[in-house]
Amino acid sequence: MSTSVIRGGHLLLPDGRLLRRDLLIEDGLIASIGVSSRCKDAIDATGCLVMPGFVNTHTHTPMTLLRGWCEGLRFSEWLECIWQREAELTPSDVYLGSILACVEMIRSGITTFADVYIHMDRVALAAGESGLRCVLGWGLLEGAGGEPLEEKLSERRAFVKKYNHACNGRITTMYAPHSPVTSSEEALTALARLSREDGVPITTHLLESREEAMALDGSRHHLSRLDRAGLLSNRFLAAHCVHLSDEDARILAERGVSVSLNPISNLRLGVGVPPIEMMASHGLNLSLGTDGAASGGSLDIFEVMRTVALIGRMTGGISPSNILRMATLNGAVALGLETGAIKRGFAADLILVDMKKPHLTGCDPISALVHSARGCDVKTTIVEGEVLMEDYVIKTLNEEDIIERAIERIADLKNMHAIE
Ligand SMILES: [Zn+2]
Structure with a gap:
């Protein structure tokens, strides 16, 4: 069984409340909220809001x-x-x-x-x-x-x-x-x-x-x-x-x-x-x-x-x-998917939003998420317990190479039309 824990963050619950608790992930699912675990595989969420992706x-x-x-x-x-x-x-x-x-x-x-x-x-x-x-x-x-x-x-x-x-x-x-x-x-x-x-x-x-x-x-x-x-x-x-x-x-x-x-x-x-x-x-x-x-x-x-x-x-x-x-x-x-909420048994598809940013500093984090946050405030992205991006670094794909290849191909596509 693969197990990991997200520690030290504020969890956004389905009823809109924020709760400072750890979150345990087992085999790609949210296993429990607030149960501390000795699991070595820990993701540090200090200063972050942990919410469904x-x-x-x-x-x-x-x-x-x-x-x-x-x-x-x-x-x-x-x-x-x-x-x-x-x-x-x-x-x-x-x-x-x-x-x-x-x-x-x-x-x-x-x-x-x-x-x-x-x-x-x-x-x-x-x-x-x-x-x-x-x-x-x-x-x-x-x-x-x-x-x-x-x-x-x-x-x-x-x-x-x-x-x-x-x-x-x-x-x-x-x-x-x-x-x-x-x-x-x-x-x-x-x-x-x-x-x-x-x-x-x-x-x-x-x-x-x-x-x-x-x-x-x-x-x-x-x-x-x-x-x-x-x-x-x-x-x-x-x-x-x-x-x-x-x-x-x-x-x-x-x-x-x-x-x-x-x-x-x-x-x-x-x-x-x-x-x-x-x-x-x-x-x-x-x-x-x-x-x-x-x-x-x-x-x-x-x-x-x-x-x-x-x-x-x-x-x-x-x-x-x-x-x-x-x-x-x-x-x-x-x-028709069982994801989209921090709920026991749901897929562990989660993101950590870094709230220690100047534009997110304020009295209501929920309002800040909707009115002030941007995609680039997402620090960590997890799907089914697998970390796809940690601390702003994408783990599963070679980002630099993909962007280079896209720039080249877009230039080719543009040139095709410049010739016409
Ligand atoms: Zn469309």
């Missing part, structure tokens, strides 16, 4: 290579522009972009990410090497490629089956149609059936832009299309939901659907502001996502939490402890 419920990790492309375009033009750039990425680019994203996420305290892209076997390879927990979906965009739907569906299913519970269960899988607008009812129905049969989640972009909402004659048609296909259940994770009506939110909540809020990406692409408080008032399970780095800018859930808090203020306010729950436990619930 963040669950990033919507991203496209390889898009780190496309950061800054297609700047300033309207949403539909941006999508066209980005899809052209994505078509140029090779499987090894997908691996490189994804492993660069893993470095960034380990540094900013994300311990679980839900990722949708192409060449997902390469993302699985990167995630496996990084030690992060993830839920991977090979995206289905029906117009792309030209293969018949049948073939695309069987490829997606082969991926789901091959990689579900890979790396000792750290990698799980899901189905991922791009959106109700770009998917036929036939594809949605087939994917909903596969998700039920295989017992894995299903995710899609939902009502991200107004143009998209109008494309099916208003938001109700998006929902009825998903409903007819059998998607609206507690296995379904809807990303964005910027243009969701009050009635839509009520229906989604009734069916146990989870939402991934990506407000930084929404503001950057100018598609609107998600109605966060309205959705919360219906009891929807709200989680947080960074989206891909091309639209989100960074993979830092601290920034997302702060943005949610600021948007919330416009309509009344969401408490910092609720926002912290969105960033952790709600995300785990959305993905």
